[in-house]
Amino acid sequence: MPGFSSPAIILRRTAYAEYDTILDLLTLERGRITAMAKNARKSKKRFAGILEPFCCLDAVFTDPSARSGMTILKEAAMTAPFGAIRLNMEKVAYASYWSEMVNRxxxxxxxxxxxxxxxxxxxxxxxxxxxxxxxxxxxxxxxxxxxxxxxxxxxxxxxxxxxxxxxxxxxxxxxxxxxxxxxxxxxxxxxxxxxxxxxxxxxxxxxxxxxxxxxxxxxxxxxxxxxxxxxxxxxxxxxxxxxxxxxxxxxxxxxxxxxx
Ligand SMILES: [Zn+2]
The missing domain is CATH 1.20.1440.120 (Recombination protein O, C-terminal domain)
Known part of the structure; x- marks a missing residue:
């Protein structure tokens, strides 16, 4: 299946259906995209701990499907977790503001x-x-x-x-x-x-x-x-x-x- 790979920063994460996650990402190669991570909340192994807001990934995506128009996240490896941000409310608030500006x-x-x-x-x-x-x-x-x-x-x-x-x-x-x-x-x-x-x-x-x-x-x-x-x-x-x-x-x- 054709697709593309790119560094990507997670701007927003939304739970979808029973087990899936929808991600808004800023990618280096294709600007902002919305992608679905299937079964991300079901399998502990599949994307373990890497689909957190503000994480930076090396990611592989499918092209948008002709039927649903949805891009699928196939594989991802974390390049920078930026985990200290998520431990501090004020840091989360600033990072969320910048991410929302970009996302919009x-x-x-x-x-x-x-x-x-x-x-x-x-x-x-x-x-x-x-x-x-x-x-x-x-x-x-x-x-x-x-x-x-x-x-x-x-x-x-x-x-x-x-x-x-x-x-x-x-x-x-x-x-x-x-x-x-x-x-x-x-x-x-x-x-x-x-x-x-x-x-x-x-x-x-x-x-x-x-x-x-x-x-x-x-x-x-x-x-x-x-x-x-x-x-x-x-x-x-x-x-x-x-x-x-x-x-x-x-x-x-x-x-x-x-x-x-
Ligand atoms: Zn003046």
């Missing part, structure tokens, strides 16, 4: 290799315990939005067109969610703090741009102050929700349980 945005058969490597990288770092969860989420969202072509314009005010570098002092800028970019302190005062307008310091805007353009391992070393972290996540999470035009369920959980 990437289309089937739309190869997104840079996004695959980005998701793998932040899961690896989250699992390692060597990075702040919030800083990883800033890194992921900034680079995800860039890959998705949705990154907000940050070089100049969207309204008066003044370049951010030419503003004097240390002005508070605003991320105007609906306009998809930065507005300056003169143009952005009205409606500040609303759901669609989030304050950002100029220093934080510069940090976003650096995180966006630098090599991944270097970008990951960027550290944010507690205030910048809170401001940055509030702006990015509002922006992601608005521009992906969807309610992201796992974000609500994350916002309820995370520690600052």
């Amino acid at each position: 945005w990437v289309k089937e058969d739309d190869t997104q290799s840079a996004l695959f490597h980005l998701l793998h990288y932040v899961l690896f770092m989250l699992d390692s315990g060597k990075a702040s969860h919030a800083d990883l989420s800033i890194l992921f969202q900034v680079r995800f939005m860039t890959l998705a072509g949705l990154f907000p314009g940050m070089a100049a005010c969207r309204v008066c067109k003044t370049e951010i570098d030419r503003l004097s002092g240390s002005p508070t800028l605003y991320l105007d969610i609906a306009r998809g970019g930065i507005v300056c302190h003169r143009c952005g005062g009205e409606g500040a703090g609303s759901q669609y307008r989030k304050p950002l310091s100029r220093g934080l805007v510069k940090q976003f741009l650096w995180v966006r353009e630098t090599d991944l391992p270097q970008a990951e070393r960027m550290r944010f102050t507690a205030a910048a972290r809170e401001q940055g996540l509030a702006a990015l999470e509002a922006f992601v929700t608005y521009h992906l035009a969807m309610e992201i369920k796992s974000l609500k959980v994350l916002q309820r349980i995370r520690h600052w």
Whole structure:
């Protein structure tokens, strides 16, 4: 039977019928796919312990069947369990949010290799315990939005067109969610703090741009102050929700349980 093999990250797992499991996966070769693991919950041996959320696999799939349209997971070997993520509620919440963003945005058969490597990288770092969860989420969202072509314009005010570098002092800028970019302190005062307008310091805007353009391992070393972290996540999470035009369920959980 023809098919294909690919590294794959498990984005979501759903029980199906009596013994089967349905998986949403981000694959390196074919973007997002939905595949069925037959008898995964019946046989202890078949996929023992490897079909957990956020696991990275080397997997072999059938092509979608002509009759049901369903892709079948034939074989899988775990390449990275990322097991420490599943032992910590806040880590699970961040990983679930990133996975849901990917699952909702990437289309089937739309190869997104840079996004695959980005998701793998932040899961690896989250699992390692060597990075702040919030800083990883800033890194992921900034680079995800860039890959998705949705990154907000940050070089100049969207309204008066003044370049951010030419503003004097240390002005508070605003991320105007609906306009998809930065507005300056003169143009952005009205409606500040609303759901669609989030304050950002100029220093934080510069940090976003650096995180966006630098090599991944270097970008990951960027550290944010507690205030910048809170401001940055509030702006990015509002922006992601608005521009992906969807309610992201796992974000609500994350916002309820995370520690600052
Ligand atoms: Zn302006």
